[in-house]
Amino acid sequence: MSADCYSNLTTEQVRCIDQFIFRFSKLQDSMGAKIFRYILEYLDEDITALPMRDILNRLERYLIIPSADEWTYIRELRNEISHDYPLLETDVAAILNELFSKTDIIFSIYSKLKSVFNNNRHA
Template identity: 40%
Template sequence: MITAIQEILKICDRHADRLRWAVSQLQCHAPFDEHGLSRLTDTEIAVLDQFSVRFGKLQDAMGAKLFPAVLELTKEPGELKAFIDKLNRLEKIGAIPSADDWLLLREVRNTFAHDYPDDPELKAEIINKALDLTASLIDVLDSVKRFVQPYL
């Protein structure tokens, strides 16, 4: 189990590192607006795509793999089938700061995953929201890493 969680953490760290890099490349354009989006070069659009993909992949890896592995590692009692129950338990044991904050991150990720080519203003708003929440997403990962450290 310890080896498995270490591998999951490596994957999450890789996504987080690439997400940080993409954010650093996009900061000079933030906050985005509909006009700014239309002026991006192909390379800048590729970086924006990288940001979108890594934001989603980090969340997916944490939600689908890391969170269940933490619950298994800590031998939390009871069968938690619903994802919200898992989040609430992770918050209760101190592995994540807030289940509600994770749900907000997830909502933004789901919105962010959709392309809105006919509404550049909405697209810019979603990108800005995701950029603003990136630090929170990485903070959740860091929180989980601190929490599991004594178990490793």
């Protein structure tokens, strides 16, 4: 999406983008705040008092996330767009394009989390 396209969005399109940002944010927040820890505990990892970076590194070792850096980058993008920072339309359009491109990664991580749980549930 170009900055021109962004500045000419209809009210309905803006609502859809707002919903995308909201749902993307909620899913990523839930994964980062709860599900990542739960899945590592489920895999008998001792994560007591581990900082988030170490949790991400362990998830990367299990191949659940592509990389700790990638997750952090997506989180930073999400923070930029979901907070009311004063951004130029070109910046907003660029961040939205980047977030859209990261949805496959988020869905892939979600699928891997489900797979780990389902495959280990009967062990």
